[in-house]
Amino acid sequence: MRRTPPEKPADYLPIAFPAAMLGLFFVVPFAIMVAISFFERVQGGFYQPAFTLANYGRFLSAFFGEILVFSLFLAALVSAVCLVLGVPFTYLLTKLSRRVQVAWLIGLLGVLSLSEVIIGFAWSTLLSRTAGISNLFVALGLMQQPRAWTPGFAAVMTGLVYQAFPYTVLVLYPAFSRLDPSLGEAARTLGASPLRAFLTVIVPALRKTLIATFIIVFIFALGAYLLPQILGRPQHWTLSVLVTDQAIYQSNMPFAAAMAVFLVIASLVLVLLANMINRREPAS
Template identity: 80%
Template sequence: MRRSPPQKLTDYLPIAFPAAMLGLFFVVPFAIMVAVSVFKRVPGGFYEPAFTLANYARFLSPFFGEVLVFSLFLAAFVSAICLLIGVPFTYLLTRLRRGNQVVWLIALLGVLSLSEVIIGFSWSTLLSRTAGLSNLFVWLGLMDRPQSWTPSFGAVLTGLVYQAFPYTVLVLYPAFSRLDPSLMEAARTLGSSPIRAFLNVVLPAMRTTLLATSIIVFIFALGAYLLPQILGRPQHWTLSVLVTDQAIYQSNMPFAAAMAVFLVMASLALVGLSVAISGRKGAGQ
């Protein structure tokens, strides 16, 4: 059943309110941010209206390059780990009975209900020397004395993986639920082991979903803000943290706005890529 295109102005009324909200809370603030990004910073003050590309020229500086490379590396690392753990986990989850699946999904939604502050300080406690997991390892005889594992890159990575993992599973779950079980049965009948059948049959059938999921998790990790500050050192700060630092503590709003514009445009480009991949998959089906 095909929908006919809008014929009258009143046919657009159902999307009028969402469009107004999008314009009010995204388009207008983003336009202001773009305008501020080309303003000139006033030494000892704030900024004044002007048109300069000096703020964007600072993207070529080693300072911005180091933060950008680290942010991209961290986001890619988080995405890879989430897929490495989430793909087999989600596949096994969809093979469980319906009641057990509901229990696991509720648990994952419970993790999503936690704020980033709670997750950050919880992992900060678990990785601390006084009340952390190292004390359990000492009690088990695996370590000589308790150690502090935060602040560190490993702590930031652990916190981000913990926060992004539920999103990974929830994005993968619908696709794995629709996967035809006869694919695995046919591979097993032809003599493949369960692991080999999973690698050679299931994963190739899910490649577009896996790529779209990796992009979504990458975008999520790229915008990390609180966890790098709570669990890491300044060298572990992401681009989002640098935007806040430049805007509030360095009083350099134009440069902060330029970085924010770059971050938003990069995220939108990745979202568009994910939508294009999903659309191509739907057209292929």
């Protein structure tokens, strides 16, 4: 079938409602947030219309700049770990029987139904010294005494990867399910090992899906709020935590809006970069 461009206004009607919803629930709130980011805070926790760059200047200071870099690094690392774990897991999952696949998908959906608070305190208990898994390692003779792994960066990473892993698998699963099995068979017929066939044939064939999955997990991890507070120390808090702190507890809405603008811009830049990479790739 050949796609024909719209020729009259009535041809745009199918996308009119989604466009209206996007404008109402994203464009308008984002525009209001951008406007407030230039407002001036006044005494008493209020703010008034103005045009000042002081909020952005404060955000670009060393302290908040380090938090922005840490938030981007944490989100990228979580996305990379989820892909490294999720790609082979999803590929092997699609090789199982349909009944086993359904059971695994139901389990992953069950993880998605858990509250972030439940996940945070569950991992806080598992990584603690008194009731954590280190006691099991002591009983098995692998450790001399139990130890606490929380709060810490590793605990934050573990919680975020655990929470984001189901999203990774559910995004990858349709693409792996539709993958032509003859690709891997042809590579093995030509002498490639199963691992080499997977890395050189299967993974490149799904590069666009992998990029989309990375973006989804990155944006998800960039907005992490509760897990960094429950499982980490203040130096492990993300920018989302500080946005809430400035907006609610410090009553500095203009500065919180400026930080939130940076979060949205970072996500949009990542999406645009991925789109540029996909356009530059030659058609196969």
